[in-house]
Amino acid sequence: MPRAIRGVLVECDPSIKSIIVKIDSEEHAYVVEELDDQTLVIQENMLPLLKARLDDALKETQQPADDSGSD
Amino acid sequence: MMSVSTLASFDYLERLPGTTFRRLYQQPSTSLAIFRRMLPHLAKTFVMALLYMSKPLPLTDLDLWVQPSSKRQKDQALSLLSRLNIVTITAPSREDPQVVSLTKNFKSALQLALTGGGDHQSFGVPSSDVIEDVDLRFLDEYARDQWEGILHYVVNSVGDGMRQDGQGPTLAVKDLLEAGKLVTKGRHSGGGITQAGFSFLLQEVNAQVWTLLLLWIENAEKMSMDHVEVLSFLFMLGSLELGRAYNTTTLTESQQRMLGHLVDFGLVYIPPSTPTQFFPTRLATTLTSDASALRSVSAGFDAALTAATGSKGFIIIETNYRLYAYTSSPLQIAVLSLFTKLSSRYPNMVSGRITRESIRQAISHGITSDQIISYLTTHAHPQLFKTAAAQAGGPVLPPTVVDQIRLWQIENERMKATPGFLFKEFENQKEYEGCAKYADEIGVLVWKSDAKRMFFVTRHEQLRDHIKSRKAK
Numbered sequence: 328m329p330r331a332i333r334g335v336l337v338e339c340d341p342s343i344k345s346i347i348v349k350i351d352s353e354e355h356a357y358v359v360e361e362l363d364d365q366t367l368v369i370q371e372n373m374l375p376l377l378k379a380r381l382d383d384a385l386k387e388t389q390q391p392a393d394d395s396g397s398d
Numbered sequence: 399m400m401s402v403s404t405l406a407s408f409d410y411l412e413r414l415p416g417t418t419f420r421r422l423y424q425q426p427s428t429s430l431a432i433f434r435r436m437l438p439h440l441a442k443t444f445v446m447a448l449l450y451m452s453k454p455l456p457l458t459d460l461d462l463w464v465q466p467s468s469k470r471q472k473d474q475a476l477s478l479l480s481r482l483n484i485v486t487i488t489a490p491s492r493e494d495p496q497v498v499s500l501t502k503n504f505k506s507a508l509q510l511a512l513t514g515g516g517d518h519q520s521f522g523v524p525s526s527d528v529i530e531d532v533d534l535r536f537l538d539e540y541a542r543d544q545w546e547g548i549l550h551y552v553v554n555s556v557g558d559g560m561r562q563d564g565q566g567p568t569l570a571v572k573d574l575l576e577a578g579k580l581v582t583k584g585r586h587s588g589g590g591i592t593q594a595g596f597s598f599l600l601q602e603v604n605a606q607v608w609t610l611l612l613l614w615i616e617n618a619e620k621m622s623m624d625h626v627e628v629l630s631f632l633f634m635l636g637s638l639e640l641g642r643a644y645n646t647t648t649l650t651e652s653q654q655r656m657l658g659h660l661v662d663f664g665l666v667y668i669p670p671s672t673p674t675q676f677f678p679t680r681l682a683t684t685l686t687s688d689a690s691a692l693r694s695v696s697a698g699f700d701a702a703l704t705a706a707t708g709s710k711g712f713i714i715i716e717t718n719y720r721l722y723a724y725t726s727s728p729l730q731i732a733v734l735s736l737f738t739k740l741s742s743r744y745p746n747m748v749s750g751r752i753t754r755e756s757i758r759q760a761i762s763h764g765i766t767s768d769q770i771i772s773y774l775t776t777h778a779h780p781q782l783f784k785t786a787a788a789q790a791g792g793p794v795l796p797p798t799v800v801d802q803i804r805l806w807q808i809e810n811e812r813m814k815a816t817p818g819f820l821f822k823e824f825e826n827q828k829e830y831e832g833c834a835k836y837a838d839e840i841g842v843l844v845w846k847s848d849a850k851r852m853f854f855v856t857r858h859e860q861l862r863d864h865i866k867s868r869k870a871k
Contacts, residue, residue: 328825328865328869329821329822329823329824329825329829329830329833329865330821330822330823331819331820331821331858331861331862332819332820332821332822333818333819334817334818334819334820335815335816335817335818336815336816336817336818336820336844336845336854337813337814337815337816338813338814338816338845339812339813339814340812343812343813347813359820360820360822360852362845362847362850362852362854363847366845368820368854371817374815378813381812381813385812
């Protein structure tokens with residue numbers, strides 16, 4: 328009999344996926360199953376928290392693009 | 399093509415338990431409304447064929463009606479019909495072949511609705527007294543004012559100093575909007591509109607009405623109203639005739655209470671002089687019209703909307719991301735300000751720029767780039783259309799701007815999340831393939847990996863039944 332597991336399928340770039348895996352490696356609270364380079368299944372109730380942590384992680388690595396431009 | 403509203407009301411209906419359906423289908427108006435509004439053509443054909451069939455039909459016979467190449471459509475139609483409790487299909491067993499039949503209540507109610515008869519009063523009782531000063535124009539205007547008041551309230555919750563004077567929606571409506579998380583009161587400085595509120599704002603009118611009504615139904619249980627009664631009442635309203643007065647005296651007590659709320663939404667009008675009458679407005683009578691009729695009716699409503707607020711197309715956008723909008727409607731300006739950095743306002747025009755920051759802000763509220771682009775396209779100034787036509791049907795909006803808006807969204811949207819169920823640990827390749835194929839046919843499959851023998855689906859109930867029935871064989 329096959330098993331069914333509730334969760335959220337997340338599709339993203341490999342780079343984003345590796346960040347998610349890194350976040351998960353600290354407490355193992357997010358990822359249910361890693362499927363491939365660009366897909367994984369995570370806990371449904373942890374999605375908002377994961378998004379917030381992902382944003383934090385990306386803020387450290389990314390420069391905000393220049394957005395001046397005169398009117 | 400199904401509209402957003404159909405899908406929203408669908409999702410709600412599919413979650414209802416079978417007993418609720420049995421009660422809902424007692425009303426001929428409800429059965430007719432669900433039949434004509436919610437079902438795709440193939441499903442309608444099945445229902446009509448089964449309607450006067452005295453004995454259940456073997457599924458194998460039904461298969462003969464459909465081309466083998468359309469098996470997928472047939473399965474989807476049948477699965478929808480059984481989710482909506484319109485048909486019952488017997489469980490598969492070794493001895494008897496599977497048979498399909500219409501559920502009893504639905505069958506008799508639809509027969510009544512189509513051929514008439516009975517004293518169910520489920521299509522309303524017209525009032526014989528005629529009031530002179532209520533005509534279509536008046537009703538349209540009334541509905542528009544009420545509805546715009548609600549939209550204004552949602553937009554203004556962003557609170558950038560464009561607060562409209564005037565009364566706005568009633569307290570009950572405001573509470574409802576908040577309960578439905580379309581707005582939140584005084585949280586972060588960004589203001590009170592939420593993700594849901596944003597998409598609400600950009601929907602077409604009919605979809606907006608349904609969204610609000612479904613919220614209302616969900617909250618109706620708290621207000622000690624029975625949701626079955628509310629739903630049947632709404633479906634009844636959808637079958638009424640525009641511009642005609644109906645009696646309130648034949649309504650039940652709780653229906654009369656509902657009428658009060660519907661006045662707040664602008665779905666019905668009760669003349670102050672004769673409170674025993676009510677008029678459904680266009681918002682109410684288009685609730686359950688089928689898709690093709692809906693388009694023209696909602697176009698009529700849009701025309702009524704734009705008649706007061708100026709011509710339909712008013713936005714000019716240049717390749718340098720500058721935007722000029724020839725409008726003085728606070729509602730339209732407020733909507734624009736959700737994703738544009740507006741800089742100056744003139745008596746008949748506002749100007750501004752679409753910037754990375756302004757799009758980012760909109761996206762953080764949950765609005766999508768496609769919504770922005772479609773809003774800009776539908777409201778593009780005739781001049782833009784003329785230029786596009788001159789280039790032999792070129793794009794209406796400058797392609798650079800459209801691409802950039804999409805890129806800005808991708809930049810911010812790093813992952814796509816789909817809730818559902820992961821199926822794994824299949825015993826063998828054959829079982830895996832059969833299930834994955836079935837999941838694909840009923841339209842729930844989102845991801846699969848043949849190598850790992852796993853797949854991901856958005857719903858699991860039918861698949862579970864399918865797996866069980868395979869085991870039984």
